């Protein structure tokens with residue numbers, strides 16, 4: 158029998174403990190046979206966990222290399238990071254297929270011993286004093302060499318939208334060049350004939366971001382796959398397994414109560430709440446009942462662990478939403494947070510009109526309506542709100558709603 162998984166409250170789920178993703182993993186591998194894929198979902202919902210699983214359990218003969226590019230600001234760093242990860246995961250491949258016929262990498266391999274741990278990346282960086290000017294040439298050579306090997310390679314690029322945003326802040330021209338280069342590489346040869354596959358992951362809505370910069374046509378060849386939210390059955394199974402697997406007795410209404418308190422489940426909060434129930438049992442050694450779930454949710458939003466994670470949802474609006482959307486988003490969300498069960502679309506529209514006037518926005522009515530429609534779509538796409546009923550919107554996550562009400566309403 159499988160052993161009870163650990164609790165994960167932040168780090169990606171270790172592939173041996175990953176559950177509820179079997180069907181989606183099959184879908185991903187199927188898509189990757191013929192397409193490059195972008196995997197999107199909000200932060201803390203399980204993208205990296207799925208990607209780590211692919212990396213550790215490759216199918217279809219792929220060799221997998223995985224990098225997180227969240228903090229990178231230049232294409233040169235991108236290739237250095239990818240080559241370094243490739244060397245970590247498949248040193249033989251680098252030696253047998255990249256170094257032969259590519260002097261730059263050949264010379265790096267020759268110097269590793271002398272530089273020691275972390276040697277490859279360091280030597281790679283030093284291999285060309287003009288890496289930043291020559292990124293395109295090195296990128297081309299890299300992919301050509303890899304293709305010549307005919308070894309199926311899956312490159313997983315986690316948090317690419319963040320890197321693109323970094324680039325857009327520093328140098329929009331460079332962002333455009335990189336995106337154009339990357340698109341050409343994805344289309345020639347066509348994916349079905351290419352030995353290389355790209356799986357891009359991101360928490361921010363890539364299309365929305367690039368659309369604002371007029372660059373969305375440079376990524377629209379990627380197959381967009383959304384990580385499905387965990388279902389009620391998944392959550393029920395999770396709570397059941399995690400508690401009874403640890404010998405914790407619980408009332409059968411505990412899981413349904415947890416599901417309703419979660420709202421649209423953010424798996425991280427499902428883990429944190431269930432772990433708190435387990436801790437409660439450890440200290441009180443009694444049957445867990447639905448009222449315990451309520452107490453734990455109320456306490457959860459006050460905990461430092463949850464706060465630091467929730468803060469991101471608040472800050473990202475300041476980061477990614479331009480005025481006047483930013484002020485309106487904050488205002489609408491705080492109003493929704495104090496509602497019993499959501500607000501009607503007309504109410505939100507009226508409020509938006511009022512705010513726009515207050516902000517000195519004397520644009521015509523249809524323009525104000527357009528701003529409103531766009532904003533509502535952004536808030537839905539970024540998983541803040543959800544249409545719970547016909548034309549009625551509420552917070553998608555129950556935890557986020559409670560937290561917003563407490564700190565920002």
Ligand SMILES: Nc1ncnc2c1ncn2[C@@H]1O[C@H](COP(=O)(O)OP(=O)(O)O)[C@@H](O)[C@H]1O
Nearest residue numbers: 165167168200201202203204205206424425428
């Ligand atoms: N399949 C799963 N089952 C249970 N919990 C999960 C699952 N996937 C993710 N989680 C929870 O979500 C958290 C974040 O997972 P992660 O893969 O890092 O998400 P992302 O990359 O989308 O930010 C984990 O620490 C864990 O609490």
Ligand SMILES: [Mg+2]
Nearest residue numbers: 204205206315
């Ligand atoms: Mg992640």
